[in-house]
Amino acid sequence: MTPVLLGRWQTRTFVLWTIGLLVTFLVSLAYDGPNDIFFEVLFYVWLFGLGWDVVYHFLQQLKWDRDWPPFAQWAATAWEGMFISLVIGYVGLPGIEKGLFGETGTLDRFIAHYTLVWLFTFFWLQGPMRALFPFWRFHGGRIV
Structure with missing residues (x-):
């Protein structure tokens, strides 16, 4: 699948505000009960990520196959x-x-939170997302 920019944004938004939110909630419970800082970090990862997706989309257009392999992720x-x-x-x-x-x-907590959110969203995209949302896979990463 070659994501289009809108597809990248939809995918990032969907996985961070479903899988990422669930993982963030569980991580916040593991560290002294619910803590807003984890949710704020998730929000900024999403917000900055929308900007990074513009850069990634541009870089992807420079490749001959326009693919974005897992190593690049x-x-x-x-x-x-x-x-x-x-x-x-x-x-x-x-x-x-x-x-x-x-x-x-706090840096250890950030690394643990960021890594767990990313791993869960990465593996979701590599497996269940492809099976449950075939439209997503064959339409440039767009959810709708």
Whole structure:
């Protein structure tokens, strides 16, 4: 499947606000009960991701087969995670104070949360999503 930009946005939105939200809720329960910070991080991962998808879509058009292999997804995930952690650490975001990761254990929690959300959404997209939403697979990643 070769995602189109609208398909990328729909897919990112769908998986982050279903699978990602469920994983975020469970992670927040594991760390001292529900905590808004995990949901705020998920929101910013989604928001910045919409912008990154424009870049990824452009890069994908440069490839002869216009494909975006799983290795590229892994690399993009690492880049997005580093980017958002640096923004939170050095600049801050509305609702997330600057230097948050200076507190004991908060960077570890971010890494655990980010990694779990990504793994669950990645494996969802590689398996169940393709089986349950065949339209998605054959229409450029569009959900509707």
